């Protein structure tokens with residue numbers, strides 16, 4: 053553990069996509085690389101926080117200086133986060149699937165000549181950010197940060213998300229086609245909290261992470 057302003061602060065960061073199994077060999081996924089979430093976990097650890105990174109399936113190496121819990125589904129991610137509460141800080145950067153597969157098959161679905169294609173039934177996943185934000189004391193962290201990946205009406209949707217989910221900050225980023233955010237190394241974000249919006253210029257995901265860790269340090273009164 054490094055000595056830094058966040059020494060003694062317990063943080064949980066979710067990162068990456070989730071995989072929702074259709075059968076033992078197939079799943080529903082999304083384009084999240086985990087780069088931003090992993091960078092945030094690393095920046096917090098570099099400032100001395102005691103970090104648990106709960107990561108969906110990513111091709112990134114486990115970052116050093118923290119506990120990494122690897123999960124696949126949203127339900128597993130929720131359980132991993134819950135097990136580690138209470139925490140001072142939770143950052144939900146994972147691109148959690150909104151839906152899981154309700155009619156998951158325990159054996160590989162077989163294609164048979166003449167059969168119609170199978171139907172995949174979806175059921176809502178638990179919302180990890182909302183669950184953590186609305187937890188009762190003493191499980192409610194002092195600071196809960198969510199992300200909003202939007203392709204349109206970025207600020208409007210982000211402000212709505214802040215209110216609906218009950219988190220303290222929303223980091224809004226534009227993931228529309230051509231923004232290069234998904235899988236890319238750069239990000240343009242806006243921080244929305246109860247008092248207003250702060251827009252940051254385009255910068256690397258590592259710089260977004262460092263700036264966010266600094267803002268978190270101030271908010272927790274550790275600067």
Ligand code: C5P
Nearest residue numbers: 144145146148177178179180181198199
């Ligand atoms: O509702 P939406 O998915 O756009 O909200 C994004 C934010 O909510 C992100 O911080 C994401 O990590 C979190 N989230 C979550 N669990 C879900 C869905 C979203 O933690 N099931």
